[in-house]
Amino acid sequence: MNCGPPDQLPPASAPSCFLNLNWDQSMAAAAGAGDHLDPALSSMVSSPASNSTAAPATDGLALHGISPQPQYSGTPLSSPPKLNLSMMGQFHHYAPPQVGGTGPGGLPILENLMPMGHLDQFLADPGFAERAARLSGFDGCPGGSGYGGAIPGQFGLPDGGPVSALKELELGNGRDESSVSDPASASAEMALKGPSDGNAKKRKASGKGKAKDGPGSTAAKDLTKGESSGKRCKSADESNGADDNSAKGKATQSNSENGGKKQGKDSTSKPPEPPKDYIHVRARRGEATDSHSLAERVRREKISQRMKLLQDLVPGCNKVVGKAVMLDEIINYVQSLQRQVEFLSMKLATVNPQLDFNNLPNLLPKDIHQSCGPLQNSHFPLETSGAPLPYLNQPHQGNPLGCSLTNGMDNQSSMHPLDPAFCRPMNSQHQFLNGVSDAASQVGAFWQDDLQSVVHMDIGQSQEIAATSSNSYNGSLQTVHMKMEL
Amino acid sequence: MHAPSKFKKAFMAQLLLSLRAAGQASKSMGIRERRDAVRLSSDVAMAMASAARARAAPRSAAWARALVARHAAERRNEALMRRIMGGAGYEMAAAAARSRKGERSRRIVRRSRRVCSGAGRKRRSSLTASGCSAMAAARRMVRARLQVLRSLVPGGEGLRGFSLLTETLDYVVCLRTQVELMQCLCKGSRPQLG
Numbered sequence: 001m002n003c004g005p006p007d008q009l010p011p012a013s014a015p016s017c018f019l020n021l022n023w024d025q026s027m028a029a030a031a032g033a034g035d036h037l038d039p040a041l042s043s044m045v046s047s048p049a050s051n052s053t054a055a056p057a058t059d060g061l062a063l064h065g066i067s068p069q070p071q072y073s074g075t076p077l078s079s080p081p082k083l084n085l086s087m088m089g090q091f092h093h094y095a096p097p098q099v100g101g102t103g104p105g106g107l108p109i110l111e112n113l114m115p116m117g118h119l120d121q122f123l124a125d126p127g128f129a130e131r132a133a134r135l136s137g138f139d140g141c142p143g144g145s146g147y148g149g150a151i152p153g154q155f156g157l158p159d160g161g162p163v164s165a166l167k168e169l170e171l172g173n174g175r176d177e178s179s180v181s182d183p184a185s186a187s188a189e190m191a192l193k194g195p196s197d198g199n200a201k202k203r204k205a206s207g208k209g210k211a212k213d214g215p216g217s218t219a220a221k222d223l224t225k226g227e228s229s230g231k232r233c234k235s236a237d238e239s240n241g242a243d244d245n246s247a248k249g250k251a252t253q254s255n256s257e258n259g260g261k262k263q264g265k266d267s268t269s270k271p272p273e274p275p276k277d278y279i280h281v282r283a284r285r286g287e288a289t290d291s292h293s294l295a296e297r298v299r300r301e302k303i304s305q306r307m308k309l310l311q312d313l314v315p316g317c318n319k320v321v322g323k324a325v326m327l328d329e330i331i332n333y334v335q336s337l338q339r340q341v342e343f344l345s346m347k348l349a350t351v352n353p354q355l356d357f358n359n360l361p362n363l364l365p366k367d368i369h370q371s372c373g374p375l376q377n378s379h380f381p382l383e384t385s386g387a388p389l390p391y392l393n394q395p396h397q398g399n400p401l402g403c404s405l406t407n408g409m410d411n412q413s414s415m416h417p418l419d420p421a422f423c424r425p426m427n428s429q430h431q432f433l434n435g436v437s438d439a440a441s442q443v444g445a446f447w448q449d450d451l452q453s454v455v456h457m458d459i460g461q462s463q464e465i466a467a468t469s470s471n472s473y474n475g476s477l478q479t480v481h482m483k484m485e486l
Numbered sequence: 487m488h489a490p491s492k493f494k495k496a497f498m499a500q501l502l503l504s505l506r507a508a509g510q511a512s513k514s515m516g517i518r519e520r521r522d523a524v525r526l527s528s529d530v531a532m533a534m535a536s537a538a539r540a541r542a543a544p545r546s547a548a549w550a551r552a553l554v555a556r557h558a559a560e561r562r563n564e565a566l567m568r569r570i571m572g573g574a575g576y577e578m579a580a581a582a583a584r585s586r587k588g589e590r591s592r593r594i595v596r597r598s599r600r601v602c603s604g605a606g607r608k609r610r611s612s613l614t615a616s617g618c619s620a621m622a623a624a625r626r627m628v629r630a631r632l633q634v635l636r637s638l639v640p641g642g643e644g645l646r647g648f649s650l651l652t653e654t655l656d657y658v659v660c661l662r663t664q665v666e667l668m669q670c671l672c673k674g675s676r677p678q679l680g
């Protein structure tokens with residue numbers, strides 16, 4: 001046990017120091033427990049290569065698989081603690097020949113081990129669980145009281161109590177077994193072994209898919225296993241801290257156990273989909289772990305993320321340190337923008353007294369002629385510099401429509417006028433502007449020529465295109481059309 | 487990269503449409519009224535464009551609704567807004583404005599409740615002040631600024647930290663686009679003056 005896990009550990013520790021931490025604890029805790037398990041586990045982890053390749057992915061998944069949904073109970077998938085139990089059970093019965101015989105790879109071993117893990121009926125049996133809890137002597141486990149409420153015959157365990165109890169039973173058994181003195185524990189082992197053998201054949205078929213995820217589930221399991229009586233509450237809370245990001249933020253002690261189990265279960269159901277809508281929050285050492293402070297931490301983290309986005313958005317806000325000053329900057333910026341809108345509307349009202357933009361296309365050709373040079377000059381540096389944010393494009397020194405047009409080009413960053421498909425979007429854009437401005441058709445034709453001349457001036461500078469970009473351009477224009485119809 | 491340009495185009499189309507409506511409405515207006523009309527129509531265009539964007543991609547545009555409702559709350563804007571948004575749209579906005587009034591009264595109730603239970607609050611705050619006054623002061627400053635931000639962002643009065651910042655983010659992006667497009671329009675209109 002002591003020498004086995006470190007083979008798995010280095011890859012596992014990279015994605016999650018959290019697991020690592022628990023590993024260390026488990027090391028300390030189980031040091032006395034599983035002396036005789038050493039050969040078994042080390043033989044099981046006989047191929048560190050395969051484990052090391054498999055472990056990072058599955059560990060990452062085990063961490064990422066923490067889903068906020070509370071239902072984990074009804075599925076017949078083997079959850080890691082059970083697997084743990086089965087493995088330990090095997091080790092108790094000195095099954096190393098079986099383990100060693102399965103081959104050098106870790107996966108076949110696990111595949112063989114997996115069917116043994118379906119001791120669900122036993123786990124769900126309240127009487128057995130009570131016995132187990134008594135045997136292990138760890139009455140301090142918080143879920144233990146809820147264990148009696150487990151529905152008999154159900155496959156998934158409805159709460160973490162039984163799992164923890166049985167886990168501790170395992171640890172206790174490990175200690176006891178060096179001198180097999182306790183008849184009750186022996187009987188419990190017998191009870192463990194019997195049904196597992198009986199179920200092995202039955203569940204083998206279903207065990208195939210799960211065997212793939214063996215390393216991850218073992219890691220998750222070891223994580224939960226690592227809770228000794230002394231550190232139990234703390235590590236439970238830590239796993240709690242890692243798990244509890246559900247929107248509800250409800251975290252109870254038993255929930256933490258469930259979290260560990262959920263984690264493992266999601267790792268076993270890895271291929272379908274890893275859930276994404278959660279935020280990973282971890283309670284560090286010395287941080288409060290009750291549900292309220294966890295929720296508060298989640299909230300604060302979300303807020304700081306928003307603040308970071310705003311910081312990117314608001315100019316001159318990058319160097320500012322401190323929330324209040326940053327908020328000041330944001331307020332100033334919003335106020336200045338609002339004032340600017342006010343000023344611009346005033347300007348627009350004076351500049352264009354009739355607010356008559358119908359004649360805009362009449363203005364346009366002139367403007368395009370004027371702004372052909374600056375348009376390109378302002379257009380291409382922007383394109384090459386690659387603004388960090390799409391909205392950071394500075395307003396162009398052109399007329400309004402040219403501006404929107406070139407901004408579109410900027411953002412597509414690849415307009416190739418040589419492509420005949422390009423002319424179509426241009427025409428449609430032109431049509432659309434006509435629709436807006438009710439311009440006469442001859443004006444439109446004139447204007448179209450101008451636009452194309454602009455476009456042809458761009459030819460020399462941008463030579464690469466994907467046909468898809470022009471298509472998307474077209475598509476966006478059509479959506480504009482549709483909005484216009486509204 | 488793609489969405490903002492699309493949004494900008496939609497916004498431009500909306501802006502031109504609503505400005506045309508404002509232009510038809512403001513034939514015989516004074517300069518001040520015309521300015522208000524331009525302001526209104528650009529705001530409504532911004533709100534409508536961002537609401538369309540919010541429909542396309544699930545995101546909140548509470549500020550857009552609040553902005554339209556704020557404009558719709560004023561009686562004199564009715565004709566122009568009807569013209570810009572259409573009758574049904576205006577009715578919805580006016581209904582929103584009326585419900586906003588209810589919201590405001592609810593807020594007043596909430597505030598008064600806070601005042602009523604102020605004794606306990608004060609005791610607590612004095613406790614924290616005795617503990618670490620610097621942190622308390624910083625928190626107070628942040629709270630005051632958030633209050634200002636709440637008054638700046640339309641519809642931000644009822645929001646709290648995170649959602650307020652989200653709305654601010656969206657609003658700032660749209661406001662920026664609005665400024666940009668209106669600058670373009672001004673530049674495009676200038677030759678007529680000369």
